[in-house]
Amino acid sequence: MRLYPAIDIKDGKCVRLKKGLFNEVTVYSDKPYTIAKEFEKAGAKFIHVVDLDGALKGYRVNAKAIKEIVDSVSIPVELGGGVRSLENIKEVLDLGVYRVIIGTKAVENPEFIREAIKEFGPNRIVVGVDAKDGLVAIEGWEKLSDQTALSLCLSMKEMDVENIVYTDISKDGMLVGPNVEQTKLLSDKTGINIIASGGMSCMEDLENVSNAGIHGAIIGKAIYEKRIDLAKAVAKYESFDAFSKESKKEVISNLNWSDCKLDDKGLIPVVVQDYVNNEVLMLAYMNEEAFNKTLETGLMTYYSRSRDELWTKGLTSGHLQYVSSLDIDCDYDTILAKVRQVGAACHTGNKSCFYRNFFIRNI
Known part of the structure; x- marks a missing residue:
């Protein structure tokens, strides 16, 4: 399960609201980027940021604070709040944000999501589904639509959406536990990666979300109020020990080195993907020693053709x-590796080595 520690920004400060009410505000820091650095130090692999002013006003407000957060950490950041146009998305991505969460616009104009995915790719677009009394809320949770959370999620599936943040507003900031039943329903009915948000209060809540087979969990107030130790949560739910026991068995049973067709130097190319969103991260090569070390340690290990030696990615x-x-x-001559990437895969600092975009149009 992936954990998403949260930073909500209002007036440039890190705050938390109760039930989404803007008059129920607790300020935790006037320097949100310092919170982000603490999250990364605790082992977080992703940070969830919300521009509360942007969500309410319909346009990006806290660009300076958001930029400071992105620049202060090496792990990816997702941002929601006030994103209502393709230009908004580009502006946010240009700040260095890895992916953008769209809420109100997904309800008002579902086709916009299709356009956004076509323009920026499914790995960059997340839909935020915020529900109150079973109905989806919009415009900073100030208005209720006539659409249910399930109907919206199903329509987003048709738009090729891969990730949805589901928030039960009645539980947000209340430390009363998440709505596991409804979140699991959305996950089971859609097959989309559903990220649970709202109400996380203790490790038991995370355990319930994990046991329900839900993709991820956003943690906010429980961290600030020291009810959940982020480092301990990461160690339990995102560490290699927690993650790899079953996947190691799957790796060993699905692939034997003797099955591989190698080049004249005993190497095989490895295409590397992010296990969450299938983004292609890089291409490398393995020999038998690198393959065996990968299985033994759980860390992707490759063979460097230029240095003529093994290298473990990220050491x-x-x-x-x-x-x-x-x-x-199918031809046994290429390995596909799905990985949990910490920070950037590319030596340039980009998440993926394939960050230069071009296309060929047939006329």
Whole structure:
């Protein structure tokens, strides 16, 4: 399960609201970027940020604070609040934000989501589904639509949405536990990666979300109120030990080195993908020793053709890759590795080595 520690920004400060009410505000820091650095130090792999002023006003407000957060950490950041146009999305991505959460616009104009995914890719677009009394709320949770959470999620599936943040507003900031039943229903009915938000209060809540097979959980007030120790939560739910026991068995049973067709140097190419959103991160090569070390340690290990030696991704930079699964293609000459990427995969600092975009249009 992926954990998303949360930073909500209002007037440039890190705050938490109760039930989404803007007159029920608690300020935790006037320097949100310092909170982000603490999250990364605790082992967080992703940070969830909300521009509360932007959500209410319909346009991005706290750009300075958001930029400071992105620049202060090496892990990816997702942002929601006030994103209502393709130009808004580009502006947010240009700040260095990894992916953008869209809420109100998904309700008012579902086709906009299709356009956004076509323009920026499904790994960059997340839909925020915020519900109150079973109905989806919009415009900073100030208005209720006539659409149910399930109907909206199903329509988003048709738009090729891969990730949805589901918030039960009645539980947000209340430390009363998440709505596991409804979140699991959305997950089971749609098959989309559902991220549970609202009400996380203790490790038991995270355990309930994990046991329900839900993709991820956003944690906010419980961290600030020291009810959940983020480092301990990461160790339990996102560490290699927590993650790899079953995946190691799957790796060993799905792929044997003797099945692979190697080049004349005993190497095989490895295409590496993010296990969460299937984004292609990089291409590398393995020999038998690198393959065996990957299985033994759970850390992606490759063979460097230029240095003529093994290298474990991230040992120097800290941007480790934890193996999720290894599969072989139909011709047995390429390995597909799905990994949990810490920080950037590319030596340039980009999340993916494939960050330069071009296309060929047939006329």
